Amino acid sequence: MSFLNLLDLHPGLADGIRGKLTANQPLSAVTWFRIGGPAQLMFQPADEADLSAFLAKLPESVPVLPVGLGSNLLIRDGGLEGVVIRLSAKGFGGVEILEGNRLKVGAAVPDKRLSEAAAKAGLGGFSFYTGIPGGIGGALRMNAGAHGTETCQRMVQLTGIDRQGKRHVLTNADMGYGYRHSGASKDLIFTEAVFEGEPASEDTVRQEMAEVVAHREKAQPIREKTGGSTFKNPAGTSAWKEVDAAGCRGLTIGGAQMSEMHCNFMINTGEASGHDLELLGETVRKRVFEHSGIRLEWEIKRLGQPGAEGAIAPFLEHS
Incomplete structure (x- = not known):
């Protein structure tokens, strides 16, 4: 097309x-x-x-x-x-060390690179980014987090350009952060942000980073074509536990599969289409709801027009 x-x-x-x-x-x-x-x-x-x-x-x-x-x-x-x-x-990938245990970071910087820069600067509080396979712009938008820490705990202020090309500076409070959510206007394109850490030795920070990497390699299918966590954790439980309990570990539709290693991760086994992946996700949502009554919410963002196979209606649309 x-x-x-x-x-x-x-x-x-x-x-x-x-x-x-x-x-x-x-x-x-x-x-x-x-x-x-x-x-x-x-x-x-x-x-x-x-x-x-x-x-x-x-x-x-x-x-x-x-x-x-x-x-x-x-x-x-x-x-x-x-x-x-x-x-x-080139235009949005800079990291600058500021006074007051702060860093100014471009929105195109990979999360892992922020944790590396913080370690070199002797700043703690950013090790969790080592295990998040995204960029700072996305982390700011969705309040990315892991291992008990979220972006909202480190972000001081950010800069964004609106749909009319005007520049805005927002504070942490302006963002309306919640679990995997921010209340910022969807029209804003984030370009950079200021983060604040805590003084720490580089050795200590690197040990924390190594622990994050070891956990991720052991528990997540990081060498597969995946999109990270598929569903948000429901209140009081973990998404993977509910997916597993509903019998969906390893569930396959076309070229899409719920990972055997971590069943809240969808993977493209080689020839999956967007249709395969979305259908698999909605099938899992239906089975979890039928098993436990829990309505899983997508964490992965699904965007764009359907292909020749047509659109997929949410299985829980009328439940």
Whole structure:
């Protein structure tokens, strides 16, 4: 499937823009599942000013979606209409050590790199990022966390560009953080953030990081094509326990499977489609609900248009 070229539909859109614009860019190359249709237009801005200038010119009718490292993302087979914005490491990948045990971090920085930078600076409190396979932009948006620590406990303030190209600075309190959630406007594209840690020896921090890595390698299918945790943990229990109790460990549909190692992880066994993965997830939700009455909520973001196999209605839609 391909879309009409937005650059042809909106002459002058690329004028003065320094970043890279690509029509019908396949998204399978930028998601951890390695599936998904094309983006109608992908924009990789040169820097924050370039992003602001582009958004100011882009007609309001055109949808915009920022995509980071693609680790927590399921793009449907029909692709994404509108503009996908992917921040470059060159323009948004810096880490700067500030006074007061703080770091200023670009939104394109991988979570693991933040923990590395903090370790070198003698700052504790960031080891949990070692085990999160995403980028800072996504972590800020969804309040990513692991091992008892969440992004909201370290983030001081962030900068974002709105749909009209205006720059905003938000404090931690402005974000309305909750479990795997923030209340920030969906129109904001985060570009950088300031985090605060605690003084700690590099050896101590690196030992904590090594423990996180060891746990992840032992418990999670990190060498598979996966999207991380599929469902949010329900109150009072763990998603994987409910999936396992409902008999869904190893459940397979087409090329998609609930991991035998960690059954809250979906994996692409090689030839899965977006349809396979979403159908598997909804099947698991149905079986868990029938077994325990628990309504699992997706943690993975599912976006885009369905492919030739059609849309998948949520199994719990009318339950």
